[in-house]
Amino acid sequence: MQNDNIQIALIGAGGMGQGDAGMATSLAGVKLIAACDLYDGRLERSKERWGSDIFTTRDYREVLARRDVDAVIIATPDHWHSRITIDALEAGKDVYCEKPMIHALEEGPKVIAAQHSTGRILQIGSQYASSVVYQKARDLLAQGAIGQLNSVEAWLDRNTAIGAWEYSIPPDATPERMDWDRFLGSAPRHPFSPVRFFRWRNYRDYGTGVAGDLFVHLLTGLHFATGSLGPNRVYATGGLRFWKDGRDVPDVMLALLDYPDFNARLRVNFESALPQESFGVQFIGSEGVITTSYNSLTLSQHPRESEPGYTIGTFPLKTQKEFLAEYHKKYPVKKPSADSLRPNRRELFEPKGFNAHLEHHKNFYAAVRSRKPFFEDAVFGYRAAGPALLTNVSYFERRICEWNPESMRAS
């Protein structure tokens, strides 16, 4: 890094990678100097966006070998995340790695170890950790605004082909223009397939299904707001209900997670018949409810009744009378007054122009400069991805899974 300027490289220049790099380079003092991808069209597009003089390659190791690269954005399919992250950290780079941090549970401790041993900055790209909505939820929960939290419901419902991962395949998706062997990496061998390459989320060999792709976001918001380290037990069910296009992952998934202090229910539905995508987390407490959306939060407060009430109608009349006399000695009859009307619902919106994704990149480059890591590091990333991937284990192996949120071990 020279004169506070940070030079970055993008590894995986698809939808999110170009989105991430666009956010990063909109910040002062951040310059993209290299891009790596396995489809030539995306390298050409990167040159169109960031200049014809940027270095491009299909081999990420060439990017990591460059001394003029300070930090990398990793936005490849999930099966490459941990490998490239570890190589990048060991090459002395700071890393912004897209969620989910890992493709398989056993990769988590290796990424954590690499972050610790290299001392580099590693931030995971679930931007809800930088959202003012979840910060506000966290503050309200800490102030006791909804009393004692007892359950959480979180959902992401979609109703479009793109939302269900049917991404466009370019007309030049040929073996010459794509590096199919490198794409496979450590995944099982498979004949050349543009569908698998461009719609990798639909296949467990490369993606992590609904759980790794979307439950991770819900768990990031949930863990940030509650400060919880994670659940002890995980159970999931679901099915492939609508998008029967050859994919081997479910398009409806429901999960139950037992946290030490509350229970959580997660849902993703890719054919929800809603007019638009719906995303949110609802925190239910003994005295109120907080409901989040992408950019807003609603707080409804319902203070507990000051009297216990009574169920005396089945007692003899004389007994009822005696009971009521005693009851009203303790709880005198109050006349409702205009003062007893009170607001109990507040809706709060992100400030105009606020963008959690941009904020997440600001937090990353601030950490790169200050050397103080943002909290969504390898440990936080594993505490979100671990239980999310366990919902896959539960779904595919049809069993309840145990997770130790402190030691981050599954059984």
Ligand SMILES: NC(=O)c1ccc[n+]([C@@H]2O[C@H](COP(=O)([O-])OP(=O)(O)OC[C@H]3O[C@@H](n4cnc5c(N)ncnc54)[C@H](O)[C@@H]3O)[C@@H](O)[C@H]2O)c1
């Ligand atoms: N934070 C978010 O809200 C968010 C949103 C979308 C995607 N994502 C994450 O971003 C990642 C990328 O998703 P996407 O939708 O951009 O996918 P994509 O298919 O559009 O892009 C992935 C790119 O990676 C390239 N690639 C594959 N293997 C590579 C390798 N070994 N080296 C270099 N490049 C390689 C592919 O050629 C492709 O262009 C995923 O992990 C996804 O979960 C996060």
